[in-house]
Amino acid sequence: MKFLGNDTVEIKDGRFFIDGYDAVELAEKFGTPLYVMSEEQIKINYNRYIEAFKRWEEETGKEFIVAYAYKANANLAITKLLSKLGCGADVVSGGELYIAKLSNVPSEKIVFNGNCKTKEEIIMGIETKIRSFNVDSISELILINETAKELGETANIAFRINPNVNPKTHPKISTGLKKNKFGLDVESGIALKAIKMATEMEHVNVVGVHCHIGSQLTDISPFIEEARKVMDFVVELKKEGIEIEDVNLGGGLGIPYEKDKQIPTQKDLADAIINTLLEYKDKVEMPNLILEPGRSLVATAGYLLGRVHHIKETPITKWVMIDAGMNDMMRPAMYEAYHHIINCKVKDEKEKVSVAGGLCESSDVFGRDREIDKPEVWDILAIFDVGAYGISMANNYNARGRPRMVLTSKKGVFLIRERETYADLIAKDIVPPHLL
Ligand code: LLP
Numbered sequence: 001m002k003f004l005g006n007d008t009v010e011i012k013d014g015r016f017f018i019d020g021y022d023a024v025e026l027a028e029k030f031g032t033p034l035y036v037m038s039e040e041q042i043k044i045n046y047n048r049y050i051e052a053f054k055r056w057e058e059e060t061g062k063e064f065i066v067a068y069a070y071k072a073n074a075n076l077a078i079t080k081l082l083s084k085l086g087c088g089a090d091v092v093s094g095g096e097l098y099i100a101k102l103s104n105v106p107s108e109k110i111v112f113n114g115n116c117k118t119k120e121e122i123i124m125g126i127e128t129k130i131r132s133f134n135v136d137s138i139s140e141l142i143l144i145n146e147t148a149k150e151l152g153e154t155a156n157i158a159f160r161i162n163p164n165v166n167p168k169t170h171p172k173i174s175t176g177l178k179k180n181k182f183g184l185d186v187e188s189g190i191a192l193k194a195i196k197m198a199t200e201m202e203h204v205n206v207v208g209v210h211c212h213i214g215s216q217l218t219d220i221s222p223f224i225e226e227a228r229k230v231m232d233f234v235v236e237l238k239k240e241g242i243e244i245e246d247v248n249l250g251g252g253l254g255i256p257y258e259k260d261k262q263i264p265t266q267k268d269l270a271d272a273i274i275n276t277l278l279e280y281k282d283k284v285e286m287p288n289l290i291l292e293p294g295r296s297l298v299a300t301a302g303y304l305l306g307r308v309h310h311i312k313e314t315p316i317t318k319w320v321m322i323d324a325g326m327n328d329m330m331r332p333a334m335y336e337a338y339h340h341i342i343n344c345k346v347k348d349e350k351e352k353v354s355v356a357g358g359l360c361e362s363s364d365v366f367g368r369d370r371e372i373d374k375p376e377v378w379d380i381l382a383i384f385d386v387g388a389y390g391i392s393m394a395n396n397y398n399a400r401g402r403p404r405m406v407l408t409s410k411k412g413v414f415l416i417r418e419r420e421t422y423a424d425l426i427a428k429d430i431v432p433p434h435l436l
Pocket of ligand 1: 072090212
């Protein structure tokens with residue numbers, strides 16, 4: 001049996017295999033809760049982008065860069081893997097920039113996003129000679145210029161615009177509407193004003209326009225609208241004598257969390273974006289094209305394995321309690337996100353159950369009323385598509401250590417993050433002398 005979006009797993013002889021490894025055996029060997037990341041799936045996802053967008057380089061002679069959004073999953077093994085494949089980095093903090101450098105991402109493939117960059121982070125970006133800061137406000141522009149001046153450098157900048165496009169996704173992950181905090185408004189002229197200011201400044205060099213309208217988009221039309229608004233703005237800039245080298249359209253492509261619903265692919269995205277951009281080829285010089293996918297590179301590569309410890313019947317629900325919880329993976333609690341769940345052992349009987357973690361919160365539920373192979377105590381359940389915004393949003397709530405992670409690949413199974421211990425939980429706490 002196959003699952004939509006998960007190319008490297010299968011159910012065979014009643015067992016669940018990830019990259020050819022039996023999930024129950026992985027759980028037994030490494031303990032639970034356990035994140036399993038498939039190297040093979042990440043390679044497939046990355047190559048789909050490269051294949052789909054190679055037409056851009058062929059038709060325009062300009063670069064196409066995938067800058068992986070580190071916020072999705074910044075585990076060092078994952079970032080090194082993507083870097084080795086040739087992938088760039090979209091970072092939003094000094095921490096992510098540090099990880100990108102450790103992962104040997106070439107500086108010309110690093111872009112720095114975020115709406116509140118600190119001076120310290122700006123210094124780090126300038127010293128790294130990153131491709132561009134995606135400037136989010138005039139205040140930030142001034143700070144970047146001042147900081148570059150102090151360092152005797154010139155910083156490359158792109159402007160994040162707010163195009164007021166509805167991405168038709170969950171409100172908590174929409175970013176390109178007027179009411180959102182991100183970007184410089186185009187309609188009112190603020191974005192143009194900021195860019196004109198920048199061209200008068202001595203220590204910044206305007207290279208690009210950036211935009212990101214939201215995440216988990218399952219409809220292509222907002223990307224087309226976004227690309228049009230960006231290119232209309234690039235045309236407007238050209239009229240003002242400002243030439244743009246890089247157009248960065250952010251991330252946002254969704255993945256099939258629901259296994260019975262086809263959603264647009266990298267190829268669909270590429271056709272839509274490339275065709276829209278090419279409509280402008282007589283008006284402006286075609287730019288280098290940058291995208292910042294996070295979820296669509298790594299989400300479908302990740303599985304969270306949890307062991308069933310208790311089963312409880314109430315008058316309305318049969319609860320299956322597993323040792324993974326919302327601290328390990330908070331998407332269902334935070335966004336009511338759907339994640340497919342299976343029992344890693346196939347049974348003769350299916351049962352309708354709700355799967356919960358063990359934290360003291362009613363929102364600590366991974367799935368309600370799911371038909372799965374009859375769970376019994378000590379079975380291993382797999383929660384799908386947790387490779388993005390899983391471990392990166394994990395925390396220590398209820399004094400629970402974050403889980404172990406392993407990477408499965410053709411080369412073997414590798415531990416890529418150690419489980420946090422009780423000692424780790426208090427490692428940063430300091431008790432004042434009078435309480436010792
Ligand atoms: N670029 C920028 C500027 C972003 O803010 C984001 C995501 C991305 C790229 C990557 O977007 P992606 O390709 O992954 O959709 N925690 C939420 C998702 C928040 C996304 C924030 N920004 C979740 O679990 O659904």
